[in-house]
Amino acid sequence: MNVETYRDALVKKRDEIIEAGGIKPLQASMENNTRQGDMADQATGNNEVHIALKLKQTDAKILQAIEEALQRIDKGTYGVCRDCGQPIAAARLNAIPWTRVCITCKEKQKS
Numbered sequence: 001m002n003v004e005t006y007r008d009a010l011v012k013k014r015d016e017i018i019e020a021g022g023i024k025p026l027q028a029s030m031e032n033n034t035r036q037g038d039m040a041d042q043a044t045g046n047n048e049v050h051i052a053l054k055l056k057q058t059d060a061k062i063l064q065a066i067e068e069a070l071q072r073i074d075k076g077t078y079g080v081c082r083d084c085g086q087p088i089a090a091a092r093l094n095a096i097p098w099t100r101v102c103i104t105c106k107e108k109q110k111s
Helices: 003-020 024-032 039-075 090-095 103-110
Strands: none
Touching (some): 003 039
């Protein structure tokens, strides 16, 4: 794949996150979570809000990584591992086009 194909994939993913997200769904969950019902109902409501918040945080992290990847494309450094400087495999970029590190360096981070 060429860099423009990756740019298109990044922009498409960014648009999907923005269109699916926003703050309103989270606000609605919180507003609907009134203190009605027994303790189990309240706990379920609190849990749903917590999950929605975690998803928003994850989306925000992905959006930031996408913006950084688009900047790397503009700078001409896209597809180069931040840690070792080696090219990132196309299979990894196809799976996670916003990645900053190659699979070898990612595995080193986990251990």
